[in-house]
Amino acid sequence: MFESLNAFKFLMVALNLLILYFIMKRLLFKRVTDFMENRTNSIKESIDSAERNKAQALEMKQKYEDQLRTARDEADKILNEARGRGNREYDSIVAAAKQEAERVLASAREEIERERAQMLKEIKGQVAGLALAAASKVIEANMNTESNRALVDKFIDEVGAA
Amino acid sequence: MDKLNNVLKANDIFNIHIFGLNIPISDSIIVMWIISVFLIIFAFVITRNLKTIPEGKQNFAEVLVEFINNFIKDNIGHHWRSFAPYLGTIFLFLIVANIISIFSIIPTGEELYKITGLEFFEHWPEFAIQPPTKDINVTATMGLMTVLLVLGSSIRFKNVFGWLKGLAKPSPIMIPFNILDYGTRFLSLSLRLFGNILAAFIVMELIYGLISPVVPAFLSLYFDLFDGILQAYIFVFLSSVYIAEAVE
Numbered sequence: 001m002f003e004s005l006n007a008f009k010f011l012m013v014a015l016n017l018l019i020l021y022f023i024m025k026r027l028l029f030k031r032v033t034d035f036m037e038n039r040t041n042s043i044k045e046s047i048d049s050a051e052r053n054k055a056q057a058l059e060m061k062q063k064y065e066d067q068l069r070t071a072r073d074e075a076d077k078i079l080n081e082a083r084g085r086g087n088r089e090y091d092s093i094v095a096a097a098k099q100e101a102e103r104v105l106a107s108a109r110e111e112i113e114r115e116r117a118q119m120l121k122e123i124k125g126q127v128a129g130l131a132l133a134a135a136s137k138v139i140e141a142n143m144n145t146e147s148n149r150a151l152v153d154k155f156i157d158e159v160g161a162a
Numbered sequence: 163m164d165k166l167n168n169v170l171k172a173n174d175i176f177n178i179h180i181f182g183l184n185i186p187i188s189d190s191i192i193v194m195w196i197i198s199v200f201l202i203i204f205a206f207v208i209t210r211n212l213k214t215i216p217e218g219k220q221n222f223a224e225v226l227v228e229f230i231n232n233f234i235k236d237n238i239g240h241h242w243r244s245f246a247p248y249l250g251t252i253f254l255f256l257i258v259a260n261i262i263s264i265f266s267i268i269p270t271g272e273e274l275y276k277i278t279g280l281e282f283f284e285h286w287p288e289f290a291i292q293p294p295t296k297d298i299n300v301t302a303t304m305g306l307m308t309v310l311l312v313l314g315s316s317i318r319f320k321n322v323f324g325w326l327k328g329l330a331k332p333s334p335i336m337i338p339f340n341i342l343d344y345g346t347r348f349l350s351l352s353l354r355l356f357g358n359i360l361a362a363f364i365v366m367e368l369i370y371g372l373i374s375p376v377v378p379a380f381l382s383l384y385f386d387l388f389d390g391i392l393q394a395y396i397f398v399f400l401s402s403v404y405i406a407e408a409v410e
Contacts, residue, residue: 006186006299008185008186009186009188009190009191009297009299009300009303010299010302010303010306012185012187012191013191013194013299013300013303013304014303014306014307016191016194016195016198017251017252017255017303017304017307019198020198020201020202020251020255021247021248021251021252023202023205024201024202024205024247024250024251024254025247025248025251027202027205027206027209028205028208028209028223028227028250029227029230029231029246029247029250029251030247031209031212032209032212032223032224032227033227033231033246035212036224036227036228039214042214
């Protein structure tokens, strides 16, 4: 066995193994390792980008929610303002109307008062005339003097006051 | 005993005449060629059209390469990339080489002539499919290649001064022993592999001679398969340990 040590065999075996090594390296080891590493990297990259996109989406969602909230607040504010203004307007209109109504009422009442006083005065005059006529008829005397008339008026006033 | 001597001898099957040299080609070289061709075809088949989502044989290729890469990564660490292909090739080669005697039933040489009756095979010398690693030349070459690889990678990754400094560790007294270490590693690597495979081979030949049916099959599981794969693993493991020591 040992006497069979042979330099040519050494060379043949070494050459064979080296050729086998270079072919296997290119065909199997380097190829499959590179392939798996590329795949690992691409998976890592896609996970990273998905992660990034998710974070971005969350950020945007937050932003939009904030905007929505601001918009809603704004709308509420505007609505409240409008409502307040409406109420104020309404109040002022109602108040103005009430005032106007009171004024009209007061003036109407005044008018009525005045008419009544006028009427009273006229009636009083007529009643006095009538009374005078009736009295002069009764006493057959001419009572159509100034003093008599003043007397009757005084009388009517007293009666009216009573 | 004659038969046993016959199978133990490395047969020169034919000679190659090149550059005025007469290079004998023995059966172990031919079996190495067969193994190499088989491994290349195997590698070619399992890595054909690789897909992002692996299926079938690609799974096998990935598991195999990943196993070897992880094994080398665990042992060598940072520089695994430079060594994984070589050690992986040696590993695959040794596995196939050590267990190839289970294919010894395939007829060769004279048997083939007896079976086929073709004259072409009539004058073939004694040739059988036997582990090439039972030839001391093969294991010695592999041991030498490992030692040269250790030396080369040590110089490459630590440069010449780093390597010389490494020889004087832990103290300058150790210099002769550290140099001697290269020789002992070469011897231990090649003789361990050679001795194990040869012993298993002899034991199996004796068993084939003593008991013929059934029993050898079970013993063959241990001596051919288990021992062969174990020795391949040990050879690659020790090589990677030596390399790790050299490049760290």
